[in-house]
Amino acid sequence: MPSSYNLTETIIKILEKDPGQQIQQLAKALKVNKNFLAGYLSALENEGKVKSKKIGPAKVYFKGDNVKGGWK
Numbered sequence: 001m002p003s004s005y006n007l008t009e010t011i012i013k014i015l016e017k018d019p020g021q022q023i024q025q026l027a028k029a030l031k032v033n034k035n036f037l038a039g040y041l042s043a044l045e046n047e048g049k050v051k052s053k054k055i056g057p058a059k060v061y062f063k064g065d066n067v068k069g070g071w072k
Contacts, residue, residue: 015050015063022058
């Protein structure tokens with residue numbers, strides 16, 4: 001599994017390129033467990049690095065406003 005920094009960086013890059021991803025899509029792209037990712041995204045949301053929006057039964061994620069600069 002990637003380190004937390006690399007995982008965060010990768011999530012932000014995915015959400016910049018293709019916003020509105022569901023946990024299932026992100027978990028498949030990142031090759032991580034959905035339950036683990038749900039908790040990880042919750043922590044990132046608390047830090048302002050990602051935002052979520054409930055659309056019907058689905059929760060979708062976007063890059064947050066608290067991401068300084070860009071990921072290299």
